[in-house]
Amino acid sequence: MGSVSNGASELRCGGAAEANSDDHKFEKKVEYLNSKNEFPKLAKIVNGEYGYTLEDVPHLCDYIPHLPTYTNPLQHNLAYSAVRQYFVDYDDTVAQKIVVHKDTPRGTHFRRAGPRQRVYFESDDVRACIVTCGGLCPGLNTVIREIVCGLHHMYGVKRVLGIDGGYRGFYAKNTISLTPNSVNNIHKRGGTILGTSRGGHDTKKIVDSIQDRGINQVYIIGGDGTQKGAAVIFEEIRRRGLKVAVAGIPKTIDNDIPVIDKSFGFDSAVEEAERAINAAHVEATSFENGIGLVKLMGRYSGFIAMYATIASRDVDCCLIPESPFYLEGRGGLFEYIEKRIKENGHMVIVIAEGAGQELLTESLRSANKEDASGNKLLQDVGLWISQKIKDHFSKQRKTAVNLKYIDPTYMIRAIPSNASDNVYCTLLAQSAVHGAMAGYTGFTVGPVNGRHAYIPFHRINERQNKVVITDRMWARLLSSFLE
Ligand SMILES: Nc1ncnc2c1ncn2[C@@H]1O[C@H](COP(=O)(O)OP(=O)(O)OP(=O)(O)O)[C@@H](O)[C@H]1O
Numbered sequence: 001m002g003s004v005s006n007g008a009s010e011l012r013c014g015g016a017a018e019a020n021s022d023d024h025k026f027e028k029k030v031e032y033l034n035s036k037n038e039f040p041k042l043a044k045i046v047n048g049e050y051g052y053t054l055e056d057v058p059h060l061c062d063y064i065p066h067l068p069t070y071t072n073p074l075q076h077n078l079a080y081s082a083v084r085q086y087f088v089d090y091d092d093t094v095a096q097k098i099v100v101h102k103d104t105p106r107g108t109h110f111r112r113a114g115p116r117q118r119v120y121f122e123s124d125d126v127r128a129c130i131v132t133c134g135g136l137c138p139g140l141n142t143v144i145r146e147i148v149c150g151l152h153h154m155y156g157v158k159r160v161l162g163i164d165g166g167y168r169g170f171y172a173k174n175t176i177s178l179t180p181n182s183v184n185n186i187h188k189r190g191g192t193i194l195g196t197s198r199g200g201h202d203t204k205k206i207v208d209s210i211q212d213r214g215i216n217q218v219y220i221i222g223g224d225g226t227q228k229g230a231a232v233i234f235e236e237i238r239r240r241g242l243k244v245a246v247a248g249i250p251k252t253i254d255n256d257i258p259v260i261d262k263s264f265g266f267d268s269a270v271e272e273a274e275r276a277i278n279a280a281h282v283e284a285t286s287f288e289n290g291i292g293l294v295k296l297m298g299r300y301s302g303f304i305a306m307y308a309t310i311a312s313r314d315v316d317c318c319l320i321p322e323s324p325f326y327l328e329g330r331g332g333l334f335e336y337i338e339k340r341i342k343e344n345g346h347m348v349i350v351i352a353e354g355a356g357q358e359l360l361t362e363s364l365r366s367a368n369k370e371d372a373s374g375n376k377l378l379q380d381v382g383l384w385i386s387q388k389i390k391d392h393f394s395k396q397r398k399t400a401v402n403l404k405y406i407d408p409t410y411m412i413r414a415i416p417s418n419a420s421d422n423v424y425c426t427l428l429a430q431s432a433v434h435g436a437m438a439g440y441t442g443f444t445v446g447p448v449n450g451r452h453a454y455i456p457f458h459r460i461n462e463r464q465n466k467v468v469i470t471d472r473m474w475a476r477l478l479s480s481f482l483e
């Protein structure tokens with residue numbers, strides 16, 4: 001069996017109970033980075049042949065030795081019995097980079113998500129909880145539903161608690177009992193039945209509450225801030241030596257979580273954004289020199305604006321935070337609008353809420369205000385730019401424009417998830433449940449090149465996913481304006 005070394009002591013390796021010496025085709029070397037003596041942040045790196053690296057996730061038996069294991073109850077589940085290879089092999093990993101050359105190293109891998117032969121919890125002993133934090137996103141209720149149903153139907157877990165209103169609900173509110181019956185229809189509704197909030201992350205109080213309530217599986221659904229919060233909760237749980245699995249399910253319509261292919265609810269949000277763009281197009285084409293302007297969400301990342309623009313084919317200009325722009329002079333926005341109006345008689349502009357903020361703050365001299373979670377509060381770029389365009393063209397007197405501003409920002413995130421997001425949410429929830437039951441902890445679950453994987457928190461939290469304007473996707477968008 002493999003061993004984990006933190007420089008000070010030898011501990012059993014996570015998932016070791018199902019591994020035997022033949023299981024490892026690669027050289028096995030597990031290290032803790034940041035290896036100070038006092039509970040360093042876990043980074044389990046396994047190096048293999050030909051430049052293979054596994055960035056593994058923590059396991060309960062990394063810090064609690066000699067944990068008993070149990071047969072996975074799924075072994076006796078009729079629905080899954082026909083699946084030829086239902087259980088995930090201990091060595092299965094998912095490659096981060098899928099395009100490779102003959103001589104390139106095999107690169108970074110993550111542990112494959114899915115059910116294991118042996119589990120670290122007995123069904124009757126599990127007391128799980130679910131919390132949703134941050135902004136709304138289509139699919140939150142589907143994930144809640146599928147965690148409750150997955151635990152119940154696959155693992156026979158009966159006790160699942162909902163935490164009311166985000167992180168602060170752990171210590172400031174009563175819990176909500178969740179059963180397959182109570183969550184049966186919630187995937188058809190937008191929002192989160194548990195409520196959500198920003199701010200209120202008090203690690204000590206949260207972990208005290210987890211300990212006091214006897215909770216041993218914590219499912220945390222939320223965006224980048226939430227996953228950072230989940231990482232500190234995990235660290236504190238590990239410091240206290242508790243047998244509590246912490247699983248993160250990434251949520252954000254902004255699609256700004258790195259490593260994973262995309263976040264749930266993003267497709268649904270783009271679809272809804274399309275409806276606003278259609279309306280803007282209808283308005284723009286119905287009036288002389290019509291301009292339809294749509295503001296979409298995306299604080300630091302312009303993914304919704306970019307995908308909705310590419311999908312629509314009616315958009316002439318897409319402004320996102322990653323691509324700075326200016327208004328006046330050669331190559332400026334006003335010049336482009338004049339040209340487009342002259343050529344087509346109308347135009348549609350999509351702007352992400354985080355675009356051009358540097359222009360705005362300068363002109364409005366706003367203070368750097370933050371929300372309860374420490375996110376920068378943005379000025380309304382949509383209203384600002386509408387006024388600027390109107391002022392410019394009325395001053396100029398050559399072209400009178402008819403501008404219609406549509407702000408569907410909250411509408412696109414408050415809808416229920418579409419069919420494909422519902423399926424995606426189901427897979428995410430089930431992967432999280434399988435991981436926690438198998439004793440993995442301190443992980444976020446998500447698809448990497450189409451395969452669900454367990455990703456260590458630090459990889460999710462080290463950066464934000466942004467539109468790369470030197471990539472092909474942005475070029476596709478630009479080329480659509482030339483058609
Ligand atoms: N660095 C951090 N450490 C601990 N907790 C954090 C941290 N950042 C944010 N949180 C907590 O996570 C929760 C959600 O954070 P935030 O409001 O930023 O939303 P989010 O999860 O990023 O979702 P989204 O941005 O998609 O709406 C809040 O309760 C906040 O207190």
Ligand SMILES: O=P(O)(O)OC[C@H]1O[C@](O)(CO)[C@@H](O)[C@@H]1O
Pocket residue numbers: 135136223252253254297298299353371413
């Ligand atoms: O108004 P709220 O609830 O703080 O949420 C606004 C933010 O939430 C998000 O939808 C998700 O982070 C952002 O796009 C947006 O800036």
Ligand SMILES: [Mg+2]
Pocket residue numbers: 134223224225
């Ligand atoms: Mg965020």
